[in-house]
Amino acid sequence: MREVVATQNAPKAIGPYSQAIKANGLVFVSGQVAFDPASGEIVQGGVAVQTEQVLKNIAAILEAAGSGLGKAVRAGVFLKNMEDFAAMNEVYGRFWKEAPPARSTVEVARLPKDVLVEIDVIAVQ
Numbered sequence: 495m496r497e498v499v500a501t502q503n504a505p506k507a508i509g510p511y512s513q514a515i516k517a518n519g520l521v522f523v524s525g526q527v528a529f530d531p532a533s534g535e536i537v538q539g540g541v542a543v544q545t546e547q548v549l550k551n552i553a554a555i556l557e558a559a560g561s562g563l564g565k566a567v568r569a570g571v572f573l574k575n576m577e578d579f580a581a582m583n584e585v586y587g588r589f590w591k592e593a594p595p596a597r598s599t600v601e602v603a604r605l606p607k608d609v610l611v612e613i614d615v616i617a618v619q
Contacts (some may be wrong), residue, residue, distance in 0.1 A: 501558035504551040505529035508606070513555045516619065521559040525572070525614040526551045527606055541578035541610040545585040548613050553589070561617045566595040568616040575610070576601040582611055 499514035499521065500506075507513055507524065514523040528537045528544035529551065537547045549563075556562050573582060579599065587594075595615070605612050 499555060499559040501554055503531060503554035503558065505531050505534070514559055516559055519619050521556060521561045521565075521615075521617045521619060523552055523555050523559075523615040523617070525570075525612045526555070527609040527612050529607075536607055536609060540581065541573070541575075542581045542585050544610050545582045545613075548611055549586065549589045552613060552615050556615070556617055559617075559619065561619050563589055563617075564593075565619070566590070566615050566617040569595045569597040570614045571597060571599040572602045572605060572612040573599060573610065574602065574605055574608075578610060 495517065497516040498512045499516055501513065504513055511524050514521050526548045528547040530537050530547065531551065537543055553563050571582065573579065
């Protein structure tokens with residue numbers, strides 16, 4: 495069984511993809527960037543501000559899927575610049591204080607809308 499997850503509390507997909515898909519007891523959240531769902535604009539500020547918005551967006555999508563950040567099992571972090579790792583990691587750590595998901599973090603050449611960070615997540619329902 496496969497079910498599309500969509501919520502107004504997170505940015506709408508800007509291409510042919512879903513905010514998330516539920517399948518076989520898992521929730522696969524598409525990569526999220528720092529769009530403010532209310533304005534549709536990228537939040538201004540450095541990587542810490544953008545990371546916070548990204549994780550709020552992910553939390554809203556997981557909630558709509560009947561899951562939550564505490565049920566995340568895997569995260570992928572894509573940074574425009576690895577020099578931003580410490581600032582991203584500090585904010586990320588505030589969202590997962592205990593039992594954070596497994597994670598990879600990589601530097602990439604470019605991200606959508608030239609944002610500084612993108613994060614995707616897999617969680618259990």
